[in-house]
Amino acid sequence: MQQPILEVDGITKRFGGVTAVDNVSFPVYRGEVLGLLGDNGAGKSTVIKMICGVYQADAGEIRFEGKKLENHNPKQARDIGIETVFQDLALVDPLDIPSNIFLGRELRTGPFGFLNKKKMAEESLKLLQRLKINIPDLSSSVLSLSGGQRQAIAIARNVYWNAKMVIMDEPTAALGVRERSNVLEIIRTLREQGVTIILISHNMDDVFAVTDRMVIMRRGQKKAELVTKETTKEHVVGIITGAIDY
Ligand SMILES: Nc1ncnc2c1ncn2[C@@H]1O[C@H](COP(=O)(O)OP(=O)(O)O)[C@@H](O)[C@H]1O
Numbered sequence: 001m002q003q004p005i006l007e008v009d010g011i012t013k014r015f016g017g018v019t020a021v022d023n024v025s026f027p028v029y030r031g032e033v034l035g036l037l038g039d040n041g042a043g044k045s046t047v048i049k050m051i052c053g054v055y056q057a058d059a060g061e062i063r064f065e066g067k068k069l070e071n072h073n074p075k076q077a078r079d080i081g082i083e084t085v086f087q088d089l090a091l092v093d094p095l096d097i098p099s100n101i102f103l104g105r106e107l108r109t110g111p112f113g114f115l116n117k118k119k120m121a122e123e124s125l126k127l128l129q130r131l132k133i134n135i136p137d138l139s140s141s142v143l144s145l146s147g148g149q150r151q152a153i154a155i156a157r158n159v160y161w162n163a164k165m166v167i168m169d170e171p172t173a174a175l176g177v178r179e180r181s182n183v184l185e186i187i188r189t190l191r192e193q194g195v196t197i198i199l200i201s202h203n204m205d206d207v208f209a210v211t212d213r214m215v216i217m218r219r220g221q222k223k224a225e226l227v228t229k230e231t232t233k234e235h236v237v238g239i240i241t242g243a244i245d246y
């Protein structure tokens with residue numbers, strides 16, 4: 001574990017009288033899967049929203065590849081390689097899979113800028129193969145997909161754009177067992193391809209299956225930073241609930 005790709009340095013966010021995130025610092029190393037854990041309301045989503053530019057921090061700073069992120073918005077974050085998969089996946093139901101993967105960034109051709117559907121379909125197929133995502137019919141509307149397939153498409157869409165880092169907020173929360181294991185498989189594949197991942201999850205089995213390290217938050221503060229191989233579920237749950245004082 002060498003060079004951090006992302007450095008979160010003393011960030012704070014207040015909403016009125018509530019300090020949602022209180023002076024939180026941690027590095028994210030290039031190529032690792034970092035779990036961000038904590039009970040409901042611990043401040044996890046607020047941290048990642050500051051990283052991806054939905055919110056600006058009230059104090060502290062965030063550096064990506066050594067460069068301070070200042071007044072960035074989600075589009076700028078994407079442009080530099082930070083992609084986020086939110087809980088509500090923002091797929092457009094009536095559209096087919098390639099249209100969703102290229103949503104807002106459609107490939108066009110010719111002097112009139114017609115949609116290049118053929119190229120988008122080819123690129124989508126290549127992408128899904130690269131991520132080992134198996135969906136029989138690319139031309140089906142995403143409405144017909146299962147929850148796990150939708151999750152896979154949302155992740156794939158982010159990865160296509162050469163993401164260096166993918167942030168996932170509870171990607172498996174609404175999924176069945178088999179679908180969950182498919183999403184975990186995608187996370188492993190991404191990791192093999194050198195993509196850095198921040199995974200927010202409540203599910204200890206998932207966290208222990210795919211993360212290298214974890215950061216644990218409680219009531220807005222960072223309570224622990226642990227190497228997954230060196231800890232146990234009981235210990236982690238204890239820190240999350242406050243039963244173990246840190
Ligand atoms: N937009 C907001 N306005 C007011 N309070 C918020 C807002 N977003 C989050 N909070 C509050 O900040 C705290 C942390 O929330 P959040 O980051 O969503 O936690 P988590 O993702 O860990 O469940 C909670 O107390 C929540 O109610």
Ligand SMILES: [Mg+2]
Pocket residue numbers: 044045046169
């Ligand atoms: Mg949340």
